[in-house]
Amino acid sequence: MPADNSHLIVDAARRRSAATRRRAVAALRRMDATGTTITFETVAREAGVSRSWLYNQPDLRAEIERLRAGRRSIPAARPVPDRQRASDASLLRRLEAATERNRQLEAENRELRDALALALGERRTADLTGRRGDTPNKKTSAVIGPC
Known part of the structure; x- marks a missing residue:
């Protein structure tokens, strides 16, 4: 009977998931800092993830929606990053x-x-x-x- 190596597959999946999350969070922070337009499409493209994956992450989805809504209410030539608003x-x-x-x-x-x-x-x-x-x-x- 072959050895059970399923724990290696599970570990690899966890590492891949964590790396994907880190890329998405980093992309979101970078886009907010530079004043780039934030949508699910632009974040997905910047982070190299799918839009459906972003929609299925409740915390990231809420943050994208919050930043997107905040930018709509500020009519400026270049939006101010959220962390720089007074x-x-x-x-x-x-x-x-x-x-x-x-x-x-x-x-x-x-x-x-x-x-x-x-x-x-x-x-x-x-x-x-x-x-x-x-x-x-x-x-x-x-x-x-x-x-």
Whole structure:
């Protein structure tokens, strides 16, 4: 009676199935990252698997449908990958930070305008009174040439 080697066939089938799943998941991630249109046809072609196999994998089917539906609702020239989309909370925090930065810049601009007005006023006063700089009545010394 020949030896029972069926476990080798079962192991090979498991390895082949795992490799197929890895290819499909990798293709799906790659397509999402690059913004490629995601359909059962395009995923099957990219992964080298059949469409019917994809339809029979509940988790992959749900992910393809989710990504496909998400892309339909975003009218953009090039769809944004799912992992790069900002959440409402994230957008709100960015808006609050930008608003605070605007307030800081407005205050800084106000201070700089006031300082400039003061400096221009002092210069005008100095021009009118004939005094320049920090030493108003001091004459400059003669320049001595080379020896």
